[in-house]
Amino acid sequence: MQRSKPRRLIFISGKKVETIDRTFYAMPCYLLKPKKYSIMGLIKTAIIGAAVYGVIKYVTKKDSSGKSIVDDLKDNAPKWVDEAKRIKDDFIAERRIYDEPI
Structure with missing residues (x-):
């Protein structure tokens, strides 16, 4: 008795596709259709670039x-980080004062 290969079932855009020896992966329909490019998309890309x-x-x-x-940002970044940490610590200290039970 000859053994048959198992069939794999795939659904592409709502249709069942049977394959015997190859595995296909289902993709959304918009990936299967060729994309139409417009002149507005080209102009928009050029403006953004x-x-x-x-x-x-x-x-x-x-x-x-x-x-x-960029040099100024590199030089001042450590100062800004230290200042942000100080502000955070002050905020936490103030919250502890107000959150303490009377």
Whole structure:
């Protein structure tokens, strides 16, 4: 008696597809259809790309002292972290005062 291969059942966009020797994975219908590109999508992508380029150029531009905004952020970040920790500790201390039972 010859043994038959097991059949795998798959559902793609609501239709049952039977396969014998290959395994397919179900995908949503929008992945199976070719995407149509529009001119508005191209223009939008170009505008966003130009804006990102402008921001990067502005942030990395050196001023008269030879430092950029990124350099200032790197220098001041540890101070800001310490100040945020101090504010958090003050807030917790104030909450403890108000939360103590009388």
